[in-house]
Amino acid sequence: MGGVRALAAPFVVSGPSGVAVRDRLKHLTPQDERVLRAVGEHQGALASRDLKVRCAQGLEHGADTWAARKRELTKVSSSRIAGAITKATHDQWALARRGQAAHIRSLEAGIRTLRHRLSIPVGTKGTKRATGGYRSRGEWFQKSRRLTTLEARHAAAVAAWQTGRVRVVRGGKRLLNTRHHLAVAGLTEERWRGRWEAERWFLAADGESGKRFANETIRVTPTGQVSIKLPAPLAHLANTKHGRYTLTSTVVFAHRGVEWADRIQANRAVAYRIHLDAARGRWYLTASWQRPLVQAIPWEAARAGGVIGVDTNADHFAAYRLDTHGNPVGEPHRFPYDLSGTTSHRDAQIRHALTRLLHWAKQSGTTGIGIEDLDFSTEKTREKHGRRKRFRQLISGIPTGKLKARLVSMAAEQGLVIIAVDPAYTSMWGGQHWQKPLTTPHRKMSRHDAAGIAIGRRALGHPIRRRTAPPPHDRRDRVRHRTVQAAPGAREREGTRPPATDHAPRDVPPNGTRKRQPSAPKTVRDAPRTHQWIQHPLMHTGQERWARTTNT
Template structure:
């Protein structure tokens, strides 16, 4: 194999299990805004207090402590609000634990790399799998001093993990740090304070099947009327029966509105969240619900109508259309995006590029899109690519987690499946076997376009490499067309030509040697795997 690692088998990614839609609350009166701010501040205080208690419990948390916290919150709100707050607290604590585990793994990777490089002689070259030695004594000395602080941070993180201690900032650590850099953020203290308070509000309610319109706390009628069940201390602000406040604004979900209406008509659970965008001074209502788990289609069905192979890059998607036998059709397609600027701008760029990619796939008539199962976690460590700052920024800037989630969700709306493949050697073998043969005066092929072909062929179950070219006329036999695609069951498709007939079957050649030595194949056969993508809430945090 020459050191090549075994490839994991391709698999069809599971479809989305949840839906979220959003609409703006327009034309709110001053009284509406005062009520929303009062409810958000009151419930936000309760949520902060409950999170503090949960963090103090640590690993001692149990069903009894959960019930005790919920009883304390019920007296100053209601049982449903208490349930929503404690559930959000548990989700936030669990997210903090996953972040803590990821931080420990990152520290361990950095320490391992430092120890390895410090053990090597100065100037020793590295390999693709491991970095080499440091260039100078000065760099070796500085890295040896860095090893101590990393080990201390790792020991402290492990101690916190074992003790069940987590550190959570309601409102976000980044926004908290912005308080000390208002000039760079171009914010006044009042503007920052308004944003900080809005991020710490809590105006949300979990759905309840069987209740009227699927939610008892925040109720939205089919006509779009929004009403809120006020907590007990704010019941005097109600303008409707049973301690409810009805907003003057109405909502109408343009996207998936029919699906939302079907759910609330039969009183199926729908969760709601109301939040304020302080930059635009706009209020929004977000509705979300779960979908029943849909069985993914078999891999053979996904391959039946060909495949779109997609190579993900720092500034564009390189896609190629392949037929059922793995043959490229037409020319390459590129869908560009810009990942600079704010998070909102990057998300919009990714969505626009994915929309164009999916629309093209629908027009091409395929049933699935093949994409690499990328994970740059081991590659982001500073110790492995310390001098290659631009490369580290390039890897860190690619939103692989959000890309996976968005592609699966958007493709499912168009009836397309997503096939994830092992990313090993796709760019290398694609450029080696497909870039030059497909380059013409009227068609320019890049390394990324060739990688798209390699990804598509791997998703279809074919090897990346093409069949070997026939020998010239003056060797062993006559030249024949040998670059056509063969089926995956034809085991001799990349072997040598048939032996000459001037010897008995099974006997040696007249010269005692083979006419042509077999070429070393670079094909690595897929190994079985039960891998699947897991949609982690880490990729959805703001």
């Protein structure tokens, strides 16, 4: 076990810090749509201009430059709209900065792997803990060229990081590249242009606590009436007083509607965003607000009612319920999903599988769900897995970040706690210690089911290895049932109960006698009467030697 790395302790994942609900704006008039398009285009142009200025400033940004940008935007909009635009710009720049740092780490991981494999002789076989050399001199040559390419990319990325230069595309890089592949995407230039412009619009407003209905720019009344504060150049489009435009459509938040109504009636901040789904031609309104940070419950309380260990795979969740002692209870459960197809289809599949998992967890009476703290950011590199393209596609297809965020938010609504554990060796040790003992003619245990048990035991704080207590000195009524839990330092207690070999034959009734005759006794007292013990006449004085003879 000297090569096993140190394992991180399990921890309780903090609950969601924000909430977002959405509803469709139905029955909009042509005038409503013209006003929304005009406002979105105007404010979108301002947001693009502000983002360009912010990216040009790089690391030389400060409070003075922020205030200067906001003053320039206020002249052509309003103070609140300028504040929302500058805040969105900073969030977008910070997101690009984090993506740049992740890209640098990925390049460094690939460079380390390439240098290691290039330093090994060609043909050296790898192990489970370390990669081997390349298969041929040709492959070694190609990888040496790729190392030079990655080093050049890394140098350019580090230089951009040090100067604060980021690359941001308002509207999305993927949609921008689609412009060059319209036939493959099934789009015309006009339809693509409509999507591109809609993605670059800006129709959002931050909430303000203490103001009427918690937002002055985009106001939604408890009855669902939506009104917008128009920017100064578009004030002539207002249909109500104070330069506001009221839409004919109303919204009704079916999900969390009561919580939203309580917030706006108490004038607590709620942010709104209006956007157009150009593919469907539908307008939507999204409301979001922050939740107060709640102290996570202690880990001891989270595991008091047992946990459900969940193993995340490319096409299903493998879950197993464990009691507080780490013993598996019941049968394994699997919740399949399909991650092929469109983004909305994949999201719906994950949401449906998580819903079924949480309902089963709630019905079983457990208090927590144990899940691996997965992060494949350093595992997706082509340099590490080489020709294993299928495996690289497998781990790249598991949406670990989105899965964890959605699971935490959905579990909070059910009153369940998420416990994150170290993912190291869960599949290997689970299959080694739990797959075979739990396999029966009526239960087919997979390696993923056994990994769920390993994850659950680690979430409970127990070792993964299956240990059994010694046989009871008396009946089971005195020392209770046998347990599979022992102290971590206990020795010579691993393994299953040895199989019984002295059962009665199946063809003998319960009250019948055994066919096997008892063996001959080895003591004088229990000798049969057909045997007689005499003293051997050739023994010396003071010595006794007995021989058994048979009476005839």
